[in-house]
Amino acid sequence: MPQVSMTVNGKAVSATVEGRTLLVQLLREQLGLTGTHVGCDTSQCGACVVHVDGKSVKSCTMLAVQANGAAVATIEGLATNGKLHPMQEAFRDNHGLQCGFCTPGMVMSALDLVKHNANPSETQVREWLEGNLCRCTGYHNIVKSIQAGAAAMRGAGR
Amino acid sequence: MYEFNYQRPKSLADAAKALKSAGDGGKLVAGGQTLIPTLKQRLAQPSDLIDLGGLKDLAGIKVEGGKVTIGALTTHAEVAHSAAVQKAIPALAALAEGIGDPQVRNRGTIGGSVANADPAADYPAGVVGLGATVHTNERTIAADQFFTGLFTTALKPGEIVTAVSFPVPQKAGYAKFPNPASRYCVVAVMAAKTADGVRVAVTGAGPSVFRVKEMEAALGKNWAPAAVDGIKVAPANLNQDIHASAEYRAHLVGVMARRAIEAAG
Numbered sequence: 001m002p003q004v005s006m007t008v009n010g011k012a013v014s015a016t017v018e019g020r021t022l023l024v025q026l027l028r029e030q031l032g033l034t035g036t037h038v039g040c041d042t043s044q045c046g047a048c049v050v051h052v053d054g055k056s057v058k059s060c061t062m063l064a065v066q067a068n069g070a071a072v073a074t075i076e077g078l079a080t081n082g083k084l085h086p087m088q089e090a091f092r093d094n095h096g097l098q099c100g101f102c103t104p105g106m107v108m109s110a111l112d113l114v115k116h117n118a119n120p121s122e123t124q125v126r127e128w129l130e131g132n133l134c135r136c137t138g139y140h141n142i143v144k145s146i147q148a149g150a151a152a153m154r155g156a157g158r
Numbered sequence: 159m160y161e162f163n164y165q166r167p168k169s170l171a172d173a174a175k176a177l178k179s180a181g182d183g184g185k186l187v188a189g190g191q192t193l194i195p196t197l198k199q200r201l202a203q204p205s206d207l208i209d210l211g212g213l214k215d216l217a218g219i220k221v222e223g224g225k226v227t228i229g230a231l232t233t234h235a236e237v238a239h240s241a242a243v244q245k246a247i248p249a250l251a252a253l254a255e256g257i258g259d260p261q262v263r264n265r266g267t268i269g270g271s272v273a274n275a276d277p278a279a280d281y282p283a284g285v286v287g288l289g290a291t292v293h294t295n296e297r298t299i300a301a302d303q304f305f306t307g308l309f310t311t312a313l314k315p316g317e318i319v320t321a322v323s324f325p326v327p328q329k330a331g332y333a334k335f336p337n338p339a340s341r342y343c344v345v346a347v348m349a350a351k352t353a354d355g356v357r358v359a360v361t362g363a364g365p366s367v368f369r370v371k372e373m374e375a376a377l378g379k380n381w382a383p384a385a386v387d388g389i390k391v392a393p394a395n396l397n398q399d400i401h402a403s404a405e406y407r408a409h410l411v412g413v414m415a416r417r418a419i420e421a422a423g
Contacts, residue, residue, distance in 0.1 A: 019163065046261065055264040130260065
């Protein structure tokens with residue numbers, strides 16, 4: 001069976017996987033990082049979004065072996081010393097979640113957006129969230145959260 | 159997902175060899191944005207999955223000699239954000255920016271998209287509308303000969319797409335009526351004014367991408383949105399599903415063609 005090595009949230013990890021093991025299965029089932037969620041399992045909902053080499057991807061639509069040698073970042077890696085990342089803080093402050101199931105994917109997707117566009121307009125946020133579904137909030141507060149999070153990150157020079 | 163034997167060749171020659179020796183059970187994967195969901199639904203059962211991800215030479219964009227050549231492993235996001243593509247063929251960058259969602263664009267590749275030949279994919283309209291050439295490990299194939307039907311292409315068993323080269327058009331525009339859930343094309347049109355004449359290619363409407371010769375002739379005489387007014391495509395052989403009837407798709411071909419020409423300017 002294939003061996004994979006990668007960094008996850010900055011830590012080196014190695015694992016034995018099957019060829020068909022999905023990246024999200026490696027993260028959740030073998031590494032215990034259950035912050036990354038499986039929502040639809042059909043590449044549509046975006047609850048499983050993580051970053052691979054700095055780019056947001058759907059970890060349910062990537063094989064673990066395809067991430068061999070990559071730097072993977074998940075929601076668990078965002079808070080530092082118990083302090084939430086400004087984007088996470090913004091979701092809390094703006095009531096950007098109700099059940100919270102989609103939130104890890106929303107936050108990881110939002111951070112990829114902010115990388116390209118530090119000050120996204122409401123339209124740009126909505127377009128970017130094409131691949132992230134939320135069944136509770138109607139998106140209004142998520143959009144607000146992401147704009148607030150982006151503003152906080154600009155303020156913090158991140 | 160059924161089990162398969164995963165292979166990650168280090169060279170194009172090794173990939174071709176692996177694909178040939180796997181025979182009918184061999185399947186190539188690049189970004190996997192179509193194939194992995196297909197495998198998860200057990201709609202395909204390859205014995206061997208041959209990952210092209212290690213062939214870094216197959217990724218990248220070159221603009222030279224009036225052509226934009228895009229390596230097969232180049233992602234949709236890379237095409238969309240490429241300053242060189244945006245400058246040479248803005249319609250192609252726009253096409254790539256409209257595929258799926260940001261995460262799909264970060265993984266999905268041009269080679270995978272053209273080889274898969276989904277009837278509702280964006281790239282077939284770009285490839286045929288711009289009169290591109292598909293390069294493989296064995297030969298080059300002109301766009302008009304490449305797409306042969308529903309999910310079928312001129313690729314032979316064991317053949318691997320390595321790049322697609324697009325001649326820079328004088329003008330080109332792309333307009334898409336996306337399915338609101340999947341962002342696949344209900345109908346999309348690439349219209350281009352090239353050195354070899356006008357090309358109008360339609361994806362989403364039929365079982366495979368097709369050209370509308372009558373619109374091309376009219377636009378050849380008068381490159382203006384109004385030139386396609388009244389030119390109808392027969393709904394007889396068009397796709398019909400829960401998203402749109404064949405008649406509606408036929409209607410959208412005219413609307414998207416007009417918008418594509420407006421976008422081209």
